[in-house]
Amino acid sequence: MNLLLKIILIKTLIFLSIVSKADTAPMSEAALRGLEIAQEHCSRCHVVGNENRYSSIETTPSFFGLRAMKDWRIRFTEFYIRPPHPALVNIVDVTERSKKLPAFVSEINLKLDQIDDLISYLEQLKKIDKK
Numbered sequence: 001m002n003l004l005l006k007i008i009l010i011k012t013l014i015f016l017s018i019v020s021k022a023d024t025a026p027m028s029e030a031a032l033r034g035l036e037i038a039q040e041h042c043s044r045c046h047v048v049g050n051e052n053r054y055s056s057i058e059t060t061p062s063f064f065g066l067r068a069m070k071d072w073r074i075r076f077t078e079f080y081i082r083p084p085h086p087a088l089v090n091i092v093d094v095t096e097r098s099k100k101l102p103a104f105v106s107e108i109n110l111k112l113d114q115i116d117d118l119i120s121y122l123e124q125l126k127k128i129d130k131k
């Protein structure tokens, strides 16, 4: 085998080992809970990860796009008071769902610590974005 081929082969192997390491890097328990919440409650409108990359409402910002914003943490901490969420999200003991708002979509009930889990998930979202 000539030298150049060997170098290319070695570089490929190193690259693959780095990539596979990133793939198997474990998510924290909080992040896993956050992913579950996102898949259950947010994925019907948002792209929340690689799993539903092609199934969501196109005009709704994806979590990847939101995560890239400087103030993503604030946006996710208070997303439930930002439109259109007040009409569909209820945070136990925090928000009081307005009776005037029509429930055209099934309501999302969350607890404050579930928002922390969502943020833990968002924190590591960049790492899994490589498809």
Ligand code: HEC
Pocket: 037, 038, 041, 042, 043, 044, 045, 046, 059, 060, 061, 066, 075, 076, 079, 082, 083, 084, 085, 088, 105, 108, 118
């Ligand atoms: C019924 C559809 C729908 C569901 C369900 C939904 N969202 Fe949204 N979300 C939207 C739309 C539409 C926007 C864009 C609003 C805008 O740009 O004015 C948005 C925007 C956001 C933003 C950015 C807010 C801002 O002002 O920048 C965040 C953060 C967010 N959503 C988080 C969530 C989370 C977390 C969940 C799940 C718990 C969720 N959303 C569920 C429709 C939805």
